[in-house]
Amino acid sequence: MPNLTPYSGTSAERLVSMINTDNQKQFVVGVDFAFGSPQSYSDAEGRNTAVTVQPLEGDAVAFPETVYYERLNISILNNLPDGIIKEVVLPVVPFTLSSVIDRINTALGLNLTTDEIVDKTITTVEDSYTLTINEATSLGWLGSITLYPRWPGDPIPLKEVVLTRNLVLLGLTFPGTASGD
């Protein structure tokens, strides 16, 4: 099983993909339109977010000016199979979370941007840190998630590199021996 990253892509890319799928279009964010800031919303179908869509090229975009959808709580990543969410390889303190966003993305299998997280400066070595989503700006995520650090020189958890643990399909099968072999 290769590294599993079901939520890869920026939040804007994932939202555009959803809009394009629903509308059978090929819109490109930043070319055809820009998103406004996400707003809290609720309806009976579980949508929790409303966001305005601002066309950039005349009438190229022809769909409602506001789209409604469900942002996921980033803690949903904890439901992925063990080992998919990895330790974050961190530098020596102090550092800011925004300065290690690429490392965080590598560990979580995401493409968060620095404006999607609540930045803070890490000054002490801890067993874990909390990454909080900036819900006023993140198009794709809500909530927070615990980050587990791996410091320089720390060993790599086996669970991060041995992802395929049910080995039956590959299997140990004795081929049998033909007479005279």
Added chain:
Amino acid sequence: MAYTPDFTKAPAQILIDLINSANSASLVTALTPELVTFGAPVAQAGNANGDTNITMTAAAGSGYSGNVSLNYNRVPMSSIPGAKSTVYTQGSATKISDLIPEINATYGINLTADDYEDAALPVFPNQPHDSLPFTITAKSTSLVWEGSLTLTLDNNDVPLTSVITTLNLPGLVYTAPTA
């Protein structure tokens, strides 16, 4: 994904090769027996993920940490011979372990003392052309094998000297018929 186990390797290496092959996309370098250790395999009959569960733990200083739980199928010993002969001559062997080198060579395997329960071979009565079955049973702790394998043991040719002990015969006396 093509994978052909090499059963001539040491048991732990056979299992590590399987793990490496299944995880080649996520392992930067292949695991080796020096980097990991295995707990005792636990049989789990009827489990769709495999009939055996085992814990692999990172060795100290290996650069890895923690452990993972793995599921796989061990190989039934009964599948070993295929179409090859299952008959062995006793020679000087008195225990199963005495025959293991010949058995390994015959089938292209590497049964080790960790894989099977050693036991005495059958004892033949002193008669020629006798054959008796004997069974090699996999240890429950074998990393690779399970079940048992029944083979046939032919006894050695019986030396004539052991059965013909009266060498000076009383002679042949011809008795002529009477009229």
